[in-house]
Every structure is written in structure tokens, then in C-alpha cells.
Amino acid sequence: AQKVTQAQTEISVVEKEDVTLDCVYETRDTTYYLFWYKQPPSGELVFLIRRNSFDEQNEISGRYSWNFQKSTSSFNFTITASQVVDSAVYFCALSGQSGGSYIPTFGRGTSLIVHP
């Protein structure tokens, strides 16, 4: 069985602060994929990143960066110099290949509130 835990239910920061969203996962698959999605108040989930289990390189995209550590089964997401527009619910997800199924398991999400 797969499991994704986002222990932080809600995080509140002031603009320009750095913030890290935690994601811990469990899987028995040797090949799997990890994702992050952003859900702004409008409701539509926006794909941010996909990482496969064989690629532990950290990734940076503008103010966003991701830290993937297989040793601790974590895939954390950091926003540098946060902005009000970053306010959203962020979901971490895991997709394995057990039984040929590619259904991702989503965490319960972390609500990020960035105050001006």
C-alpha cells in the first residue's frame, strides 16, 4: 500500500519569508514517481513537478525548489521569498506501478497562507 503524509495542515507566513512544505511517503515499489500540485482558491490543481525514484537530484525552478531524499522517504518543497500569490493548498502525491495501476496517492494537502 502507498501512503503520503503531509503533516503540516496549515502554514502561515509573512511575505518574503522562506517556507518548506514537508512530504513523507511510503511505498513498496522500487520504481515510483513523486509529484507536487498547487491548488489555488479557484480550485484547479496545477502540476508543479514530477520526480522519478531514480533521480535524487534536487531541482530548482525560480523561487521553487524540491529536495528528494530516498533515505528518509521525503520529498520536501521550499518556496523562497514567498509572495501572496503563493497562497494555496499544496498536495504531494506518489504513483507506483503496483499491479499496473498508476493511480496516484495524494497527501491531505498543506494550506499555505502568505500575508502581505
Place this chain on the structure above:
Amino acid sequence: EAGVTQSPTHLIKTRGQQATLRCSPISGHTSVYWYQQALGLGLQFLLWYDEGEERNRGNFPPRFSGRQFPNYSSELNVNALELEDSALYLCASSLRDREQFFGPGTRLTVL
């Protein structure tokens, strides 16, 4: 390139009625997924269609059903609506094991 589209945006029904939600995937995507997101809850997986076949379903009663058409668009039907069916229903499309791209959702309200 057009993204995933869903219709209607909002749907208001009364208990016992049936609701039909529609989804058009990104061109070239053969897989369509349906999720339910009730207020304050995460995404609950409903159904997965690929190449016209139902491949997997989540832990939902049989009154939640759907289908995928030859053009890969999909329909979600909810029969005998209950108050707790009120939620945002999200459709996503993908190429098999690739990342899913989501539509804007249909907000279903059951009165």
C-alpha cells in the same frame, strides 16, 4: 494546446436526482481520472478510465459510475444523489504513468 475541460462549472441538484458531469482530456491523453474533493478533505480517487475501459475504481458505492467515449472524453454519473455528495469533482488526464493534468472542476451542490 487546450487543457482539460469540464462541464458544467456548477451543478445544483436535489436529493435523489441524478447528476452527469463531463470531461474532455488534453489531446493525445488516453487516461481520464475522476476525483471527489469534499470540503476540507483531500482528493478521493473515484474512477480511472483508459482506452475506453474502466481500469480501477475507488472506494465509492456503485451509484457512482461513468464511461469513456472513443474520443477519450468521459462522463461521470452519480445516481440517487445524497447530501454528502456535495463536493468539487475534479477530472484529470494523463498519458498512462505520466503526471496528471487537472481540469477546473465541477462543483456539485445537493440540496
